Amino acid sequence: MQGMGWVYIDQLGRHVGEEVTLKGWLYHRRSSGKIHFLLLRDGTGICQCVASRAELGAETFEMADHLGQESALEITGTVREDRRAPGGYELSMRALRLISPAADYPITPKEHGVAFLLDHRHLWVRSSRQHAILRVRAEVEAAAREFLEQRGFVLFDSPILTPSACEGTTNLFEIDYFGERKAYLTQSGQLYAEAGALAFGKVYCFGPTFRAEKSKTRRHLTEFWMVEPEAAFFELAEDMDLAEDFVVHIVARVLERRRAQLQTLERDLTKLECVVRPFPRISYDEAIAKLQARGFPIKWGDDLGGDEETAVSEEFDRPVIIHRYPTQCKAFYMKQDPARPELALCMDMLAPEGYGEIIGGGQREDDYETLRAKIEHHQLPLDAFKWYLDLRRYGSVPHAGFGMGIERMVCWLCGVHHVREAIPFPRMMERLEP
Ligand code: 4AD
Numbered sequence: 130m131q132g133m134g135w136v137y138i139d140q141l142g143r144h145v146g147e148e149v150t151l152k153g154w155l156y157h158r159r160s161s162g163k164i165h166f167l168l169l170r171d172g173t174g175i176c177q178c179v180a181s182r183a184e185l186g187a188e189t190f191e192m193a194d195h196l197g198q199e200s201a202l203e204i205t206g207t208v209r210e211d212r213r214a215p216g217g218y219e220l221s222m223r224a225l226r227l228i229s230p231a232a233d234y235p236i237t238p239k240e241h242g243v244a245f246l247l248d249h250r251h252l253w254v255r256s257s258r259q260h261a262i263l264r265v266r267a268e269v270e271a272a273a274r275e276f277l278e279q280r281g282f283v284l285f286d287s288p289i290l291t292p293s294a295c296e297g298t299t300n301l302f303e304i305d306y307f308g309e310r311k312a313y314l315t316q317s318g319q320l321y322a323e324a325g326a327l328a329f330g331k332v333y334c335f336g337p338t339f340r341a342e343k344s345k346t347r348r349h350l351t352e353f354w355m356v357e358p359e360a361a362f363f364e365l366a367e368d369m370d371l372a373e374d375f376v377v378h379i380v381a382r383v384l385e386r387r388r389a390q391l392q393t394l395e396r397d398l399t400k401l402e403c404v405v406r407p408f409p410r411i412s413y414d415e416a417i418a419k420l421q422a423r424g425f426p427i428k429w430g431d432d433l434g435g436d437e438e439t440a441v442s443e444e445f446d447r448p449v450i451i452h453r454y455p456t457q458c459k460a461f462y463m464k465q466d467p468a469r470p471e472l473a474l475c476m477d478m479l480a481p482e483g484y485g486e487i488i489g490g491g492q493r494e495d496d497y498e499t500l501r502a503k504i505e506h507h508q509l510p511l512d513a514f515k516w517y518l519d520l521r522r523y524g525s526v527p528h529a530g531f532g533m534g535i536e537r538m539v540c541w542l543c544g545v546h547h548v549r550e551a552i553p554f555p556r557m558m559e560r561l562e563p
């Protein structure tokens with residue numbers, strides 16, 4: 130109870146038979162003439178409020194019949210249990226106060242095109258589907274933090290303005306830094322997380338990351354959120370175990386706490402309920418062989434594209450880990466496999482049902498000379514990586530980590546087609562507004 134009888138809709142079950150006040154926005158309205166039904170949403174749920182002339186008085190009853198969608202309202206009434214009502218409770222209205230009127234709300238129950246909806250993203254987030262997706266997103270983020278904290282990972286925030294590239298130079302956002310030099314929006318906090326791991330043992334960073342992606346696919350944003358654990362003394366095997374436990378934990382918590390939202394999204398829950406250990410693990414070599422056997426024109430050394438990822442993951446009912454890609458496909462910091470130097474000790478986790486790569490990571494090169502040569506080979510400026518190389522000069526140890534893209538994860542969990550719906554305000558090549 131928030132004082133003066135104000136409660137949230139998701140708490141109505143505790144107040145059956147009592148008089149309470151709800152504060153929210155008009156989601157929908159219909160009337161039989163004698164009775165008005167106002168659907169009020171307050172962010173925690175939707176409640177049907179029933180108004181009669183006798184209870185409200187003629188003037189307010191009349192006003193209630195002309196309220197525009199999304200008008201802000203305060204409604205007082207008695208809570209009744211009603212199995213047929215959305216949420217299971219309804220309110221018999223005694224009083225109604227108009228906080229602010231709304232007229233001609235642009236998003237109506239009729240079908241709108243996606244461009245129109247994205248233009249109105251600031252309002253679209255109120256719609257039940259979008260609301261459910263973003264509620265799942267918040268749960269995914271909370272679950273990720275919870276898991277890592279439980280495992281002793283310390284939050285170690287990484288900078289967003291950086292002097293160098295982490296994930297290749299082809300999709301770097303460049304910024305003019307005081308007219309004196311160039312800076313870049315970070316593509317990943319990993320390099321800084323590595324410094325953190327050598328200071329704290331186990332750390333994670335969690336923040337927005339940026340890629341100037343010119344590809345207009347359903348999996349790519351130019352700004353997306355990534356959670357990146359990094360641990361000293363972890364090798365590839367421990368890294369894969371961690372990634373697996375991490376995903377299992379997140380899926381389980383979302384299933385436990387966000388079932389209603391997944392139901393709103395009509396998600397097939399059986400597809401998530403089977404996400405338990407162990408996940409299948411195959412090598413890149415095996416993946417190529419599988420793809421070739423299915424007729425894909427792919428040869429050893431090629432990176433896997435979206436279609437290939439979908440084809441590999443289709444074979445499994447849970448995420449699959451592909452490990453040990455050719456070094457040529459991967460970033461400069463990857464550790465070479467001592468048994469086969471043409472391979473990197475890395476892994477990608479692909480979600481089932483064609484949702485693609487949700488996690489990328491692996492073991493880091495910890496040898497000073499090898500790493501220096503790699504930086505040169507990738508034609509990266511040695512100066513900017515001097516501090517990073519220092520980590521290999523002063524107490525270098527094996528270490529590993531990974532990054533999980535929040536939007537990809539949310540898309541898969543919600544069964545949503547495009548990552549643009551998995552973030553409040555998507556940024557893509559062709560979209561910077563609102
Ligand atoms: O595979 P990526 O590029 O790996 C890294 O950035 C590593 N430095 C992470 C690490 O080891 N600490 O990106 C990691 C994940 C991908 O698996 C994907 O889920 C997501 O980030 N991702 C994107 N999500 C949306 N839009 C994009 N353009 C994305 N690029 C990567």
Ligand code: MG
Nearest residue numbers: 477486488489
């Ligand atoms: Mg990747």
